[in-house]
Amino acid sequence: MSTTSTTSSTGSIPALRLDSRDIAREAGGTAAGFDTDTDSRSGGAGSGGLTANTRSRPQGLGRGMPSNRRPEPPAPGRPGARPLVAAFRRSAPGVAVALAAAGASVAATLVLPAVSALLVAIALGVAARNLLPLPAALEPGLAVAAKRLLRLGIVLLGLQLVLGDILALGPGMIAVVVAVVAIGIGATLLIGRALGIPATQRLLIACGFSICGAAAIAAVDGVIETEDDEDVVTAVALVVLFGTLMIPIVPAIGGALGLGELRTGLWAGASIHEVAQVVAAGSAIGGAGLAAAVVVKLARVLMLAPVLAVVSIQRRRAMRRAVAAGGADASGRRPPIVPLFVVGFIVMVLVRSSGLVPQAVLEPVLAVAGVVQTMLLGAAMFALGTGVRFAMFRRVGAKPFVLAAASTLVVAGVGLGGVLLAG
Structure with missing residues (x-):
């Protein structure tokens, strides 16, 4: 030049x-x-x-x-490192706060053993959202806790299940568990449609009330990717409210009907929503009632895997119909038939049930996994609780409360009828 x-x-x-x-x-x-x-x-x-x-x-x-000009190549040996570091920095504060709240919830159960750590975590989340000015910097981490930590907790939940214990219930009680889940979901969906409640919200309420409470709600949300987080939060709040009300009601009615500890425990496991709520009710019933309640409840938890598979298949079909009708983008991501965390849940059930792991190794692993699972699920429940705003209940109206009450009655009624027939 x-x-x-x-x-x-x-x-x-x-x-x-x-x-x-x-x-x-x-x-x-x-x-x-x-x-x-x-x-x-x-x-x-x-x-x-x-x-x-x-x-x-x-x-x-x-x-x-x-x-x-060509873009500068990334540093050798570290592809995508910067986005990962940036994502970690964004989410770290919220995740740390959620885990700290979970730790506080576990500590509270040491003082009050009858109280569930998960329920305490949800209460802390609700209080934090409505009484404190939560910084916006916490929101990315709370979103991670509400989804990813919850899925990890569900995977570890599989270690609580032993297939031999569930099979020992006998074909009659196993049929009762299947009926509670199937009829509970079906009836709740039909009642919700009659009430004019949106399909997503009634599906979340149906699965939460029929399977295992907030964990099931969040798991279903992980499959269908709910667009409005308010639907998830409303369902969680309702399952906590109505499940907590069932803790004293079931033992009282069981005693009034003369069911005895065993059958009252079976009914509690078949009708109460959260695992922790079942444990609280079983403790009030007695030793035999507690053991029976927990086994039946865990059998309902096991139904989470097939239900999520059905929900995922239905979701894929709905997306295909929407694409065929020209109302959706064909490139949209479809949910897997069986989500990865459900596969992990099933693997953990098989590991616990196989008997291949020596008991000397299994016992300390289960002890550590139990603490980690409680921390993960507690952090997720705190994050979900922070989505509850008191003003939200004025917006959603009375219909979700009516549906929650109806679903509770259906599940409890099917469970009681099944226990009287099979127990």
């Missing part, structure tokens, strides 16, 4: 001045030359000389053609 060639091609002083800056840039020039290029390309004085000059110079000389 020379002064003589530029003068002959453009015959103008601006071109000569620009060429000098090009030379300066080739030698490591300043940002001022870049600004001149940009202004000239946008139609400023001397733009004709610049056009001829930039088109004639080879690609890569100077900075006059930013579109021709």
Whole structure:
């Protein structure tokens, strides 16, 4: 690039001045030359000389053609490291607060053994949202806790289940468990439709009340990817409210009917929503009632896997119909038939039930896994609790409460009838 060639091609002083800056840039020039290029390309004085000059110079000389520059390659051996670090930094504060709340919830159960750590975590989340100004910096981490930590907790939940214990219930009680889940979900969906409740909200309430409470609600949300988080929060709040009311009601009615500890425990396990709520009710019933209640409840928890598979298949079919009708993008992500965390849950059930792991190894693993599972689920419940705003209940109206009450009655009624027939 020379002064003589530029003068002959453009015959103008601006071109000569620009060429000098090009030379300066080739030698490591300043940002001022870049600004001149940009202004000239946008139609400023001397733009004709610049056009001829930039088109004639080879690609890569100077900075006059930013579109021709190739992006700098990432640092070798660390592909995608920066986005991961940035995501970690965004989510770390919220995750840390959620885990701290879970730790406080576990500590509270040491003082009050009859209280569930998960229920305490939800209460702390609700209180934090409505009584404290939660910083916006916590929101990304709370979202991670509500979904990813919950899924990890559900995977570890599988270690609580022993297939031999569930099979020992006998075919009659196993049929009762299946009936409670199937009839509970079906009836809740039908009642919800009659009440005019949106399909997503009634599905969340149906699965939460029929299977295992807040964990089931969040698991279903992980499959259908609910667009409105208010639906999830409402369902969680309702399952906590009505399940807690069932803790004293079931033992009282069981005693009034003369069912005895065993059958009252079976009914509690078949009708109360949360595992922790079942444990609280079983403790009030007695030793035999507690053992029976927990086994039946865990049998309902086991139904989470097939129910999620059915929900996922139905979701995929709905998406295909929407694409065929032209109402959705064909490139949209479809949920897997069996979500990965459900596969992990099943694997943990098989590991616990196989008997291949020596008991000397299994016992400490189960002890640690139990603490980790409680912490993960507690953090998730706290995060879900922070989504509850008292003003929200005025917006949602009375219909979800009516549906929750009806679902509780259906599940309890099917459970009681089944226990009287099979117990």
